Amino acid sequence: MELSDAILTTVKVAGNRVLGRTAIQKLVYFLTICNIVEARYRPHYYGPYSVDVASSIQMLSSVDFLIEEMDTPQTTGYLVPENWKRYQYTLSSEGEEIVKDFEKFNRNEFENLSQIIEICGSTADYDMNILSWAAKVHYILSKKGEPMTDDAIIQTAESFGWKLSEDQVEMAMDLLENLDLCE
Amino acid sequence: MLEIEKFLRDPIYGFIGLTQSEIKLLDTPFLQRLRRIKQLGNTHLVYPSACHSRFEHSLGVLHIANRMAQKLGLSDEQIRIIRYAALLHDVGHGPLSHNFEAVLKSNSGNITHEDVTRKILTDDQFIDKILGHDKQKVLDLFDEENETVSKEIISSNIDADKMDYLRRDSYHTGVAYGVFDLERILHTINMKEENNRSYLTILWKGKDALENYRLARHLMHTQVYQHHVRAISDSMFHRAVQIAVRDRTLDSDLFDVDNENFLTNYLSLDDIRFFDRILSQSTPEKNDYKLINCLENRILLKRGYDVNVKKLNISQKKRIIKLKPSQYAEIEKKLADEVGCDKDFVILYKQEIENKLYKSTYAYLKANETPIIVEDKNGTLYDLDEESLIHSEQEPLLKFYIFCPDEVKNKLKAVAEDILF
Numbered sequence: 146m147e148l149s150d151a152i153l154t155t156v157k158v159a160g161n162r163v164l165g166r167t168a169i170q171k172l173v174y175f176l177t178i179c180n181i182v183e184a185r186y187r188p189h190y191y192g193p194y195s196v197d198v199a200s201s202i203q204m205l206s207s208v209d210f211l212i213e214e215m216d217t218p219q220t221t222g223y224l225v226p227e228n229w230k231r232y233q234y235t236l237s238s239e240g241e242e243i244v245k246d247f248e249k250f251n252r253n254e255f256e257n258l259s260q261i262i263e264i265c266g267s268t269a270d271y272d273m274n275i276l277s278w279a280a281k282v283h284y285i286l287s288k289k290g291e292p293m294t295d296d297a298i299i300q301t302a303e304s305f306g307w308k309l310s311e312d313q314v315e316m317a318m319d320l321l322e323n324l325d326l327c328e
Numbered sequence: 329m330l331e332i333e334k335f336l337r338d339p340i341y342g343f344i345g346l347t348q349s350e351i352k353l354l355d356t357p358f359l360q361r362l363r364r365i366k367q368l369g370n371t372h373l374v375y376p377s378a379c380h381s382r383f384e385h386s387l388g389v390l391h392i393a394n395r396m397a398q399k400l401g402l403s404d405e406q407i408r409i410i411r412y413a414a415l416l417h418d419v420g421h422g423p424l425s426h427n428f429e430a431v432l433k434s435n436s437g438n439i440t441h442e443d444v445t446r447k448i449l450t451d452d453q454f455i456d457k458i459l460g461h462d463k464q465k466v467l468d469l470f471d472e473e474n475e476t477v478s479k480e481i482i483s484s485n486i487d488a489d490k491m492d493y494l495r496r497d498s499y500h501t502g503v504a505y506g507v508f509d510l511e512r513i514l515h516t517i518n519m520k521e522e523n524n525r526s527y528l529t530i531l532w533k534g535k536d537a538l539e540n541y542r543l544a545r546h547l548m549h550t551q552v553y554q555h556h557v558r559a560i561s562d563s564m565f566h567r568a569v570q571i572a573v574r575d576r577t578l579d580s581d582l583f584d585v586d587n588e589n590f591l592t593n594y595l596s597l598d599d600i601r602f603f604d605r606i607l608s609q610s611t612p613e614k615n616d617y618k619l620i621n622c623l624e625n626r627i628l629l630k631r632g633y634d635v636n637v638k639k640l641n642i643s644q645k646k647r648i649i650k651l652k653p654s655q656y657a658e659i660e661k662k663l664a665d666e667v668g669c670d671k672d673f674v675i676l677y678k679q680e681i682e683n684k685l686y687k688s689t690y691a692y693l694k695a696n697e698t699p700i701i702v703e704d705k706n707g708t709l710y711d712l713d714e715e716s717l718i719h720s721e722q723e724p725l726l727k728f729y730i731f732c733p734d735e736v737k738n739k740l741k742a743v744a745e746d747i748l749f
Contacts, residue, residue: 149649204680207726208637208645239642306525 146254148173148201150247151182153210154255156234157244158262159271163234171276172265173198175324178283181258188305192281202234210240261324268320275316281307282317283326329404330411336387340495344391347408349458350415354387356454357595358419362386364598368497369424370561371552373626375501378552382418382425388496390414392510393488396481396528400519406478409462413469413482416455417489420444422594423602427562431569435583443585444594446470451591475525485700486513486528486541494544497552505547512537518703529703530712538700538712554681560628560731563675568606568619571672577610577617615672629673632740633730633748644749648678648728662747663730667739674732674740681725 155172156163163169174193176182184197205211212235236244248255269275285301286293293301295314302309309317321327332345346354353359362382371378393414397407420441422428432439449455449467456463469479481488491510498506516534519526530538552558572578581587582594597605603620610617622628637648656676664671700712732740 147650204649204726207680208640208649210645239645242642243646303522304524306522 146182146251146258148182148184148197149205149210150243150251151176151258152198152201152205153236153240153244154247154258155262156211156236157241158259159266161236161241163271164232165273166232167192167277168271168273169202169234170194170198171273171280172262172271174280174283175261175265175276175326176258178287178326179257179261179324181254181261186284188284192277192307193284205240209237210243211235212237212240264323265320268323269316274313275320278309278313279317279320281305281309282314283321286321286327330407338384338387338391340388340492340499341391344387346387346390347411350390350411352458353412353415353455356452356458358448358452358454359383359386359415361595361598362418362421364600365421365423365425366599367425367493368501368552369427369558370565370623371501371555371558373561373623373628374555374557375503375552378497378501380496380500382421385493385496386415386418388492389417389488392491392514393481395514396488396517397478399514399517400477402478409465409469410478410481412459412462412466413478414488416449416466417445417470417482419448420446423597423599424565427565428602430562430566432583434566434570435573435580436585439583439585442470447585448591448595475527477519477521477526477528480528484528486517486530486538490545491541494541494548497548498544501552503548503551505551506544508541508544509537513541520701520703520707520709527701529701529709532702532704535702535712535715538702539716542700542712550681554679556631556634556729557628559677559679559729560631561623563677563731564619564623564629567672567675568616568623571614571616571619572606572610575610575614575616577606577614615670619672629675629731630734630737631729632667632674632732632737633728633744635728637726637728644745647749649726651676651678659748663732663740663744666743666747667732667736669733669736674730677729677731679727679729681727 151173152169155169155176159172163172171192173182173184173195174186177184177186177195184195184201186193186195188194202211202213206213214233214235265271265276269279281302282298285298285305289301295311298314299309299311318327330345330347333348334346334351335343336346338344360383365382366372366378367380367382367385368378390411393410394407397410402410418441420443422432422441422444426441429441432441432444446467449463449470459466468474469476469482471479480486483489491513494506494508495510496506498504512534513530516531516537518529518531520529569578573580573583581589584590587593603624606616606620610620612618612621637645640648657671660674660676661671664674667674702710702712702715704710730740730744
């Protein structure tokens with residue numbers, strides 16, 4: 146599947162709204178792990194991040210297939226609270242049309258993708274934090290290549306500059322289990 | 329303490345001091361070669377005075393890197409290594425700087441000038457003699473996986489490289505867009521250390537200087553680096569090299585990094601010698617010769633078709649965004665046949681212009697995959713892109729061009745959409 150089709154279809158399946166750049170990055174991360182689409186991911190301080198995905202999102206926005214909007218701050222202070230800004234991704238009518246076409250001619254791929262994205266919805270409600278924790282935990286586990294305790298995961302996360310609590314690791318594991326990405 | 333032996337004049341900073349070892353490095357053939365490689369490739373065809381070289385830029389990067397390292401209180405050894413790395417960071421550039429990188433990429437996988445720099449440092453005997461045990465430490469700073477502030481001084485979103493080239497390119501092109509408050513940034517840089525990694529941050533009070541820097545970077549891209557005349561001349565250069573390889577004017581081994589003579593060949597090339605090599609080994613009736621000759625005399629291809637992709641209809645947009653460079657040759661041939669010119673002189677070109685000033689982590693991630701991190705007075709870190717109060721409502725621009733000779737421009741305009749879509 147081409148990356149541009151995967152991104153548009155992801156937004157569509159997620160109810161035509163994905164909140165946060167992190168969320169869309171991580172949703173596509175799981176698609177790459179499940180071999181639905183190819184994109185290179187590298188660890189950044191906010192988790193695995195793909196320049197390919199970022200670039201494709203930019204191209205889709207530039208041709209108005211994908212709408213990237215930003216919430217404006219409610220505060221007037223200079224030092225604004227963390228995460229006050231959130232990007233929202235929706236499909237334009239043209240984007241919807243592209244997805245419709247894609248679904249019509251690529252039924253199996255559409256269903257495979259939908260299955261993964263829907264699990265992210267039912268388990269994590271597309272919450273960017275949970276998706277991010279799960280992507281980090283998956284990245285660590287796949288690097289290690291063998292089962293790890295929660296403590297070991299938390300410790301390894303620190304070496305990437307990621308802070309994870311036990312609760313967060315648990316929530317991450319729930320999602321990974323539902324995605325069949327860990328036992 | 330570093331013992332500065334010599335000071336060189338520089339139009340941007342006044343004087344740049346060098347140690348004895350740095351002077352020895354500067355006198356090696358591979359650094360002297362950078363005098364003959366223009367910093368901005370073909371940009372002098374747009375801005376006539378943009379003829380400055382990679383050599384002076386390398387000195388400028390050493391100067392800024394040194395100031396960053398001093399401000400962060402790094403050790404003498406760390407500063408020595410950073411200065412070496414700064415001086416050597418561009419030795420892997422080929423003729424016309426980034427232009428040749430595109431040639432390398434299309435002929436030799438994903439090879440970049442950084443890969444060639446690493447190869448030169450690894451293989452060159454001169455460097456061994458001058459750097460001794462420091463060589464490996466310098467190489468470590470060119471390692472993408474290196475997570476230290478020293479590496480970020482050499483390569484990151486607020487590295488010495490960019491801070492030098494924005495001001496230097498601005499000065500030499502004669503535009504004022506690349507000027508930003510360097511002193512404020514240098515005054516507010518800081519570092520964070522956790523576990524085995526360290527990275528650059530900017531104190532909150534330096535945030536506005538960063539906004540200024542990002543605006544400078546954006547404007548230099550739109551006004552200088554992505555100017556359409558430069559896009560045309562760069563495309564002509566790439567096409568000339570493609571033809572030279574295809575028609576065996578040039579041996580493709582020249583671009584094969586695994587070839588045992590790669591470095592010898594590569595280091596024998598500079599801007600003028602590379603043009604000369606094509607001109608002397610080709611003949612005037614051949615297309616590689618014609619294109620290089622045209623570039624030398626500034627007889628450039630024109631924009632036969634030029635569209636903001638956003639303005640196209642849905643199926644046309646879809647076609648353009650999915651169009652891969654491997655499909656270009658077939659379309660170029662159809663167009664050339666239709667308008668009656670040689671297919672080698674019809675060039676398809678897709679250009680992304682990032683103009684989402686303050687929503688642009690994407691562009692920066694593409695460039696070097698590191699966000700700019702701002703630190704408030706409590707030590708909490710923020711991605712500048714997420715915290716900036718300034719942003720543009722404009723979407724990034726995706727342009728699609730077809731370049732062709734002036735005499736078929738109107739014909740091509742008339743048939744382009746029929747053939748493309």
